[in-house]
Amino acid sequence: MQEPRKNSGNLALFMFLTFGVLLLHNMWFGQKAPPPDKDKPVAQAKADPDKKKQAEEPKKDDADAPKTVEPLDPTVPDGTSTVVEPTDEPKPAAEEEMPPIDAGPMPKFAGTEGWYTLGSADPKDPYRMLVTVTDRGAAVASIALNSPRYRALMEDDGWLSRRGGYLGNVVMREEKSGNGCLVQVVGRGTPAEKAGLKPGDVIKAVGQTKVASAKKLGESLRRTKPGRKVDLTVSRDGKEETLPVTLGIPPLEVVRPEAKDPLSFQMTLSRIDDLTLPDMEVDKEQPKDKVPAYVEQELDGLNLRGGTWEVVEHSQDRIEFRCKLPRWGLEVSKVYRLDRVPEKEQENTDYPAYNLVMEVSVRNVGSRTREVAYQLDGPTGLPLEGWWFANKVGYCWSAGLRDVVVRRDKQTPVMVGCTSIAKDTLEAAWDEESITFIGVDAQYFSAILIPKKKDPAEIWFANSMPLRVGPTNEIERLTNVSCRLRSVSVELPPGGESIEHDFTVFAGPKREDILTHYGLGELVYYGWFDFVARPMAMILNFFFGIVRNYGLAILMLTVLVRGIMFPMSRKQAQGAQKMAELQPEIKKIQEKHKKDMEARTKAQQELFKKHGYNPLSGCLVMFVQLPVFIGLYRALMVNVELRGSPLLWSNFRWCSNLAAPDMLFDWHAWMPMYFTHGIGAFTLGPYFNILPIFTVVLFLMQQKMFMPPPADEQQAMQQNVMKYMMLFMGILFFKVASGLCVYFIASSLWGLAERKFLPKTPKKDTPPPPAQKLRHKK
Known part of the structure; x- marks a missing residue:
């Protein structure tokens, strides 16, 4: 039958x-940007011709800049939502009455920028992350999660490169002689720190392979595997030593350096009295494979983004940077602080300590009243894992792998897709609105700035906008993007008056229970099929x-x-x-x-x-x-x-x-x-x-x-x-x-x-056709 x-x-x-x-719908529309909305406010206006004369201060030559060796940067990138109000924030370290952890002396080498770490890469320590910062621009270079649940995926980290064993967040500078790498900072809890590697050591070899540069060191480590023991030959105080190191699994870095793109949370002043930064304007003649010129723009006489800030204080969970501007009698400071995990919550990987507290202030220490405003950039370098197969679900049709998301007052979050930002239209901007949170959203992780305001309706920023901070890749959805905030102007009388704004910087996994604590539950978005x-x-x-x-x-x-x-x-x-x-x-x-x-x-x-x-x-x-x-x-x-x-x-x-x-x-x-x-x-x-x-x-x-x-x-x-x-x-x-x-x-x-x-239905007997009956009678 x-x-x-x-x-x-x-x-x-x-x-x-x-x-x-x-599936085809997701693949197609995930890479296509919608036509610009003509009803959206335009952030870009023609700059005042007089203001165009303002040029940024020449930045330091990057030729001798130290290089981050582990992990290496990839050459080719690796319905209505329910509004959830934030709950109580975790108690600060002071309320836990925990003794401070001494970070130890951090030597700084002549002619180089200083590098420092907060937290630890060891999940047994009372932190959820290891943060690497630099005094150049008082910026954050990387935020690495230490939970074994959130390790870097053991897949290709670029077109030809492969992840190997993890030595640690070790920043180093190549020796001018080409004979080794000078270690500048060693992250706490990393395999390098546990093996005894210290700032000031010069790495000469990995096993039998000599190391002549940071690039060679990275290549040597790529050929290793997590759990493997290797011998590091180092020069310390003129003597060579061998340090046995057990390499680990690379941690997931929510924020990390990406080529020569700007680091995270860089800051400058957008106004000092009559001196103001012009509106951002796209230089149509500038190649798309360069960082837009407006990203690094500063007022005449300022070099806060590329200059060296003074380190006022540093411990394992707090660092304070300060930069004095004697020409205007101003003092700019930035503090990064980590919340510690209480001992009783140490085994609870869902305890909400996936955040960095950032405090920025501009103080008038001069004798004249000043009208000032600051400009603060958001996180950069979020993960690109799964770049060749991933399809991210987002609030917009043009979602890439890294999109800017913002929530104004108590509205539904708005997402500006990466492919839209990569086109440099500069059309998505929000003027003089109360910002609840803003940041960069990846597929499984987010880095979000949350203003810590006493009055949620208070307006801190004159405008905020998405920002392209890296070259436009041929694959637009992989472009490195961030956000930019410009504060409202404030008159500061002499005598120490200041602008003081504090932020909670969430940098962690998009687990709904964790996000809800920070008021970010809407970042977990399933689209039209949420109910299923x-x-x-x-x-x-x-x-x-x-x-x-x-x-x-x-x-x-x-x-x-x-x-x-x-x-x-x-x-x-x-x-x-x-x-x-x-x-x-x-x-x-x-x-x-x-x-x-x-x-x-x-x-x-x-x-x-x-x-x-x-x-x-x-x-x-x-x-x-x-x-x-x-x-x-x-x-x-x-x-x-x-x-x-x-x-x-x-x-x-x-x-x-x-x-x-x-x-x-x-x-x-x-x-x-x-x-x-x-x-x-x-x-x-x-x-x-x-x-x-x-x-x-x-x-x-x-x-x-x-x-x-x-x-x-x-x-x-x-x-x-x-x-x-x-x-x-x-x-x-x-x-x-x-x-x-x-x-x-x-x-x-x-x-x-x-x-x-499955049992078949028995076939029913049917009488033979009339013609057959006649044949039988014969």
Whole structure:
């Protein structure tokens, strides 16, 4: 007996194709920016010709600037929401009455900028992060999380580079002789610090490999693996020593240096009396591969962004920078402070200490009244992990991997997509509005500035805007972006009057319970499918709590869904069998009413009614399955818990991240560049993935097993088109998250087994045709 064409294979194909259309939609619109909104306020106006004469102070030559060695920068980048009000903030360190941790002496070497660290890379210490800062511009270079839950993914960190063992956040300067690297700072709790490496040491070799430069050191470390022991040969006080180091797993850096782009939270003054910075204006003649000139612009006589600030105080959880401006009798200061985790909460990785407190002030210490305003930039260099396959869900159509997000007063957050910022339109700006928070949002992590205002409606800033701080990449959604705040002007009488603004800088994972504490719960955004994706995430987390593996949790979800659907799928299969039994009668009706479509339809409906068959009964399975597919897909895109979760175990390289493709092996070296660069819906990426192929093979098997031979040429053509369409969808699915492929595979295997082992309806005996009866009588 032949089964009809309307069977589970076609149904599964329909769901597969429907989901593929949604996937293609995400891939396409995730890389396209919408046309500019003409109703938005324009931040850019023509600058006053007189003000154009103001030029920034020449910056220091970067030729001798120290280089951050670990981790190295990548050459090619690695509905309505519920408003949630912030809860009580965590108690500051003073209220915990914890003794201060001495940071120890930090030597500074002549002719170099000073580097300092706050916090620790060791999760056993009372901090959630290791922060590296510099006295050049009093800027933050990196914020690395120390929780083992949020490690850097062991995937490519650039086109050809690979992550190796982690030595530490070690800043160093190459020796002029080309014989080693002078260590300038060693982060607390890093493998380097535990091995005894100190500022002032000169690294000469890693194992048997001599180190002539910071670049060579980085290359040597890339060839290592986490957990491996290496010997560092260092020169200390003129004597060579060997330090055995056990390398670690690189931490996740929420903020980090990126090429020569500006560092995070740089500050300058935008107004001193009649001297004001002009509005930002794009130089159309400047190449797009350069940092925009307006980014580094300062008032005449100022060099706060590139100059060296005085370090007034430094401990392990606090550092204060100060810069005196005697020409105007002003004193600018900036303080960074870390909250410490109470001892009783040390094991609680969800304790909300993923923040840095930043205090900025401008004080009038002169004898004249001054009217001043400051300009503060936001975070830069957020993660680009998964740059070749990731699709970020955001509040805007032009979302990239790093977007600027702002919430004004108590409105719904507004997101300005990376691809829009990369075009330098400078059209998205917010003038004299109360800012609740503003910052940069990545797929699984965010770095957000939260003004600590006594009155939430108080207006601190004359304007705020998104900002491009790096060159425009050929792939616009990978552009390095930030935000810029310009304060309202304030008159400061002499005698020490000051502007003092404090900020909470959240830099951490987008876990909803953590974000809610900071009033950032709306950053977890599932889009239109929130009502499905959230329950999917909750169910997965529940199963994970039982089996401690998200791969098994997805299989348990599959069993749950297919178990709930079993009565429906059984009814669907029985309906298909009944439909097969009715095929001869249907063919007779088709022959009888060849040219009368209305009569044919009416006759078929009467036939179905007579035999109790509902042709739409099988659609219920589709309406249950499709939301599950979509919900799981969105959960994988948004839920940070699934990031870095392996299918099998963490030390196994294949399928080590269920939120990413399975990455069986690297094939970019011998495949055409067009297919392996990974950007676009029809490119495959630098890795060969086996799970999408297995998924497509299973669907082709379903078609072959359950689809009857074609009755005519038209049906044959339709079946061939469906096969080719399946191969086309396989290309679209080649970069889909492995966790979703696991669900497809498990669900398909269940469906195959269900159809094979489901009892068949016994065939009813039918009387032979009259012609046959006459032959028997003869």
